[in-house]
Amino acid sequence: MSIAKMLEYQKLDRELYLLQKDFYAFQKNEKFVYVQNTYKDKMKSLPEFNKEFDDLVSQLNELVQKLESLEKQKVDFESNFDNFTAQEDFEQYQEMLKSFEDQLNAISRETARISKKMTDISYDNKRVLEQIENLQKQITQYQQVLIGKQKEMMIKAKPITDELQKIAKGIDQEMLKKYANCRKHRFPVLMPYTEEGNCSACGMYVKIEVDKHLSKPGDYTECPHCRRILFKQ
Numbered sequence: 001m002s003i004a005k006m007l008e009y010q011k012l013d014r015e016l017y018l019l020q021k022d023f024y025a026f027q028k029n030e031k032f033v034y035v036q037n038t039y040k041d042k043m044k045s046l047p048e049f050n051k052e053f054d055d056l057v058s059q060l061n062e063l064v065q066k067l068e069s070l071e072k073q074k075v076d077f078e079s080n081f082d083n084f085t086a087q088e089d090f091e092q093y094q095e096m097l098k099s100f101e102d103q104l105n106a107i108s109r110e111t112a113r114i115s116k117k118m119t120d121i122s123y124d125n126k127r128v129l130e131q132i133e134n135l136q137k138q139i140t141q142y143q144q145v146l147i148g149k150q151k152e153m154m155i156k157a158k159p160i161t162d163e164l165q166k167i168a169k170g171i172d173q174e175m176l177k178k179y180a181n182c183r184k185h186r187f188p189v190l191m192p193y194t195e196e197g198n199c200s201a202c203g204m205y206v207k208i209e210v211d212k213h214l215s216k217p218g219d220y221t222e223c224p225h226c227r228r229i230l231f232k233q
């Protein structure tokens with residue numbers, strides 16, 4: 001297999017690579033990644049709101065039960081009102097009444113506190129839902145732009161890939177497979193081996209490992225460090 005044919009392939013492939021690179025950069029656009037991550041975080045917070053709200057509802061239910069039991073105690077207590085005659089009975093009655101009132105006030109304050117928290121949570125929840133809706137709109141818009149960009153890229157890429165297929169007919173299939181695998185991670189794939197014994201891509205000294213495979217110009221082998229295809233010039 002001639003390395004020249006492969007280099008011709010890579011030269012044209014660079015145009016395709018640059019088109020794809022532009023597209024991937026757009027896809028990984030910082031602002032869009034931020035919007036997506038924010039969207040995910042907001043979605044995650046929704047069940048937390050629900051949980052917090054449910055907790056408050058159960059706290060409120062407990063207070064209602066407390067109130068009912070207190071009312072019942074009070075009714076029972078008042079029904080004994082006729083039974084006392086002495087002054088100290090009356091004082092004890094006053095004290096008990098005061099204690100009921102204090103407990104009722106405490107329940108009332110607690111109820112007000114929980115109600116306020118529920119209102120706050122509902123408000124926050126509503127705000128987050130609005131934010132989610134807004135983020136969803138931004139994501140949809142971006143995705144439409146992305147689809148447009150992708151189409152644009154594919155139109156530009158078509159003549160290049162057609163030409164690449166033609167060149168590929170003159171190249172060994174195994175070599176093409178190796179090239180394609182390497183290209184997934186790095187470009188360019190084919191790099192010259194230097195006279196000093198280094199890979200001209202990663203710069204590592206690889207003479208000991210590769211020199212034996214590269215006896216004449218056009219020979220090629222894999223760089224043990226960056227996995228590119230090294231060829232002898």
Ligand SMILES: [Zn+2]
Binds near residue numbers: 200223224225227
């Ligand atoms: Zn290398």
